[in-house]
Amino acid sequence: MYLFKKQLKLRAAVIRSMRCFFYNNGYIEVETPVRIPAPAPEAFINAVETGDLFLQTSPELCMKRLLASGYKRIFQICRCFRQSERGAKHLPEFTMLEWYTANSNYLDMMEQCEDLIRKIAHDTGFGRQIKYQGKKISLGHPWDRMSVAQAFEKFSSISMQTALEQDRLDEIIGLEIEPKLGMTKPLFLYDYPAACGALAKLKTVNPNLAERFELYISGMELCNAFSELTDPDEQRKRFEHEIKIRHLSGKQKYPMPDKFLDALNSMPEASGNALGIDRLVMLFADTVNIDDVVAFTPEEL
Helix, strand or coil: CCCCHHHHHHHHHHEEEEEHHHHHHHCCCCCCEEECCCCCCCCCCCEEEEEEEEEECCCCCHHHHHHCCCEEEEEEEEEEEEECCCCCCECCEEEEEEEEEEECHHHHHHHHHHHHHHHHHHCCCCCEEECCEEEEECCCCCCCEEEEHHHHHHHHCCCCHHHHHHCHHHHHHHHHHHHHHHCCCCCEEEEEHHHCCCCCCCCCCCCCCEEEEEECCCCCEEEEEEEEECHHHHHHHHHHHHHHHHHHHHCCCCCCHHHHHHHHCCCCCEEEEEHHHHHHHHHHCCCCHHHHHHCCHHHHH
């Protein structure tokens, strides 16, 4: 039997505040197709097939094509799908907020992200502080920032370079670093190794690093953002590398998203951000289980 979930009212309030933030800042809300011919061929994200198409793992490629066509500030709240993702913080079908801002970079996006979540907290009655799992978290400006290299130096049992050489970077971040991030104030973890930013622009002063960040609050990752790569030749090379990794690991080969690559020739410098709405609501609802903040889980259908 379906059980009434009191957090759905909070979820609605969060999404309402979200929309107001973007409307008030000159963004256009867009809708792009959920079924697409070619998802971004990322090595460790698996799309769901639907006939001869795929359910989107993110609206990223279509939204960047809109940027390239002249839309400067766009956002979308949509359903996304990924194979075999299920757990306390994961669902195979989830709700994503994704937005793009032309003529900006990942540092600008950090400021936007902070402003957005602070507004949501204000509009939903939380003010400048939230309490999650017994811990008080200040939302006061400015939020903390830490590079991935600094995080490895402070929290990891091995160096970032060793983790890369052993292909354990994501493992070490997940097990040793993430649980210690954003425990008293939100934290932006930034400047990931270049290999960890398939669609991100590399830093001019250090091309070994990608202009990418993730936001952590109370050890939970809420979003993934970066300065966008706009070089179609470089993007194609990176996709080919990702496809090779997928092939070597026995995963399905995805078609090359050629229309997206063609559009990159016209895309302006921009920053983009993908934020998990379900996880954000979990934070405000003070729950460790994603099931509590969605209307139906797969098992309830």
